[in-house]
Amino acid sequence: MKNSVTMTSGIFLLFLLLISGGLxxxxxxxxxxxxxxxxxxxxxxxxxxxxxxxxxxxLRYLIRxxxxxxxxxxxxxxxxxxxxxxxxxxxxxxFARKTRKAxxxxxxxxxxxRAAIADLITYFKEAPGFLGGSRKKAADWQRRLKALQxxxxxxxxEQTTAGKAAQL
Numbered sequence: 001m002k003n004s005v006t007m008t009s010g011i012f013l014l015f016l017l018l019i020s021g022g023l024x025x026x027x028x029x030x031x032x033x034x035x036x037x038x039x040x041x042x043x044x045x046x047x048x049x050x051x052x053x054x055x056x057x058x059l060r061y062l063i064r065x066x067x068x069x070x071x072x073x074x075x076x077x078x079x080x081x082x083x084x085x086x087x088x089x090x091x092x093x094x095f096a097r098k099t100r101k102a103x104x105x106x107x108x109x110x111x112x113x114r115a116a117i118a119d120l121i122t123y124f125k126e127a128p129g130f131l132g133g134s135r136k137k138a139a140d141w142q143r144r145l146k147a148l149q150x151x152x153x154x155x156x157x158e159q160t161t162a163g164k165a166a167q168l
Contacts, residue, residue, distance in 0.1 A: 039065075041074055052079045070110035075090060077102030077119065093131060100132045117145045 038061040046055035062069060077099045077103040084095035100150050106116040119142045126135030 032062070039073055040075070043072070043079075047075060047079055047082075050082070052082045054078045056083070068109055070106045070113055070116065072110060073102050074106035074113060074116040074119065077116075077123075079108060081119075081123070096127060096131045100127065111144075112148060114145060114148065117148070118142055121145065 013129050038113045042053045043058040056079045062072045078098040084092045103120040121138050124138035
């Protein structure tokens with residue numbers, strides 16, 4: 001009887017943990033890793049497999065562990081964007097807002113992330129004004145992206161610096 005109570009309590013606690021968002025769920029099994037690259041890789045595979053809701057869950061878990069992970073915020077925005085495309089009405093608008101916020105967070109965390117900047121520009125160009133779309137913001141970010149691309153270090157610049165240091 002004591003083992004039955006303990007097992008029931010354990011299952012109940014696991015259930016509470018899952019519904020509270022404590023563990024990401026992929027299919028019928030909880031998936032998590034202490035290695036951030038494994039989590040982002042799994043989320044990317046889920047995104048590529050068009051399993052956007054599962055990818056969102058994985059990314060939200062990763063972001064709780066590492067709130068400053070710009071790549072996770074960027075991929076989260078892409079997932080929300082795909083969910084917005086397939087949703088209808090108010091749900092699509094909610095996903096669209098989450099898309100913009102995730103892209104803005106990714107760019108705020110890493111101002112050199114060209115892919116996130118490009119996606120943010122696309123969002124500003126395509127979204128209606130009431131969802132945060134803005135031709136002016138798109139043009140501003142386009143100028144920033146162009147400046148970033150123009151100030152890119154030439155190929156092999158790091159090797160040249162390392163080579164100079166080795167010669168000293």
